Amino acid sequence: MEAALIAVSLHLLDDLPELTGPARLRDHVVGLSGTAAVKDTLEALGIPHTEVDLLLLGGQPIGFGHHLADGDRVEVHPVPPAAQEGREEMPEARLQPRPLAWDRFVCDRHLGRLARMLRTLGFDTLYRNDWTEAQIVAAARHGDRAVLTGSRALLKRRTVERGRLIRSDFADEQTREVLQRFGLVRRVRPFARCNLCNGELRPVPKQEVEARIPPRTRAWLDEYFVCSSCDHLYWDGTHVERMRARIDAILAGLPGAGGR
Numbered sequence: 001m002e003a004a005l006i007a008v009s010l011h012l013l014d015d016l017p018e019l020t021g022p023a024r025l026r027d028h029v030v031g032l033s034g035t036a037a038v039k040d041t042l043e044a045l046g047i048p049h050t051e052v053d054l055l056l057l058g059g060q061p062i063g064f065g066h067h068l069a070d071g072d073r074v075e076v077h078p079v080p081p082a083a084q085e086g087r088e089e090m091p092e093a094r095l096q097p098r099p100l101a102w103d104r105f106v107c108d109r110h111l112g113r114l115a116r117m118l119r120t121l122g123f124d125t126l127y128r129n130d131w132t133e134a135q136i137v138a139a140a141r142h143g144d145r146a147v148l149t150g151s152r153a154l155l156k157r158r159t160v161e162r163g164r165l166i167r168s169d170f171a172d173e174q175t176r177e178v179l180q181r182f183g184l185v186r187r188v189r190p191f192a193r194c195n196l197c198n199g200e201l202r203p204v205p206k207q208e209v210e211a212r213i214p215p216r217t218r219a220w221l222d223e224y225f226v227c228s229s230c231d232h233l234y235w236d237g238t239h240v241e242r243m244r245a246r247i248d249a250i251l252a253g254l255p256g257a258g259g260r
């Protein structure tokens with residue numbers, strides 16, 4: 001017997017319509033042949049499971065594996081910013097792992113600029129431009145890292161536990177997305193890590209690195225840092241000033257960032 005055609009409707013809350021295409025529709029009617037798990041139905045619309053925190057069918061919570069029936073109408077709630085954790089309605093029915101706050105990441109190969117900025121802000125972030133999706137997933141699993149990516153296919157993998165589909169095309173806006181989603185606004189530690197390799201920076205006595213400092217810098221500056229991993233030398237120069245202004249602009253207006 002052929003599977004019957006059924007129609008289900010999905011009502012998307014908050015920013016979820018942005019993920020479904022240029023029309024950004026809030027309500028979708030989806031035809032299915034037979035039945036399908038709600039996870040697959042959402043992902044066919046362009047919404048990976050990492051972006052959904054609550055599913056309500058007739059006001060009752062359901063899981064990603066729930067199979068929909070003809071005429072079902074599902075309300076789809078996004079993941080709230082970590083700062084709202086503890087204040088969600090129906091906390092026991094939430095689908096994303098808690099805590100929502102997280103500070104270890106792996107970025108996909110297209111997010112190098114985001115990775116460097118997260119490192120600059122002090123967050124442990126792996127990134128390689130030659131990693132495959134399988135390698136990214138493995139790095140996330142072995143290191144308890146959230147996957148940051150623009151790839152829906154990557155986030156549809158069931159083995160990805162934590163992640164975020166990055167919305168913006170611009171590194172500074174992407175950084176704001178990550179700081180809010182993962183509750184990091186108050187935990188920023190500028191220049192704590194090497195943006196080249198993710199190693200931690202440590203202060204180093206000037207005399208130990210004297211030979212590596214350009215003479216004009218050596219004449220006026222006494223504070224230096226080296227990467228504990230790749231040994232790159234850092235100091236507080238004009239590029240750092242520009243970066244501080246950029247960090248201030250990223251944090252400006254984010255809830256919890258006040259007074260920086």
Ligand SMILES: [Zn+2]
Pocket residue numbers: 194195196197198199227228229230231232
């Ligand atoms: Zn380094």
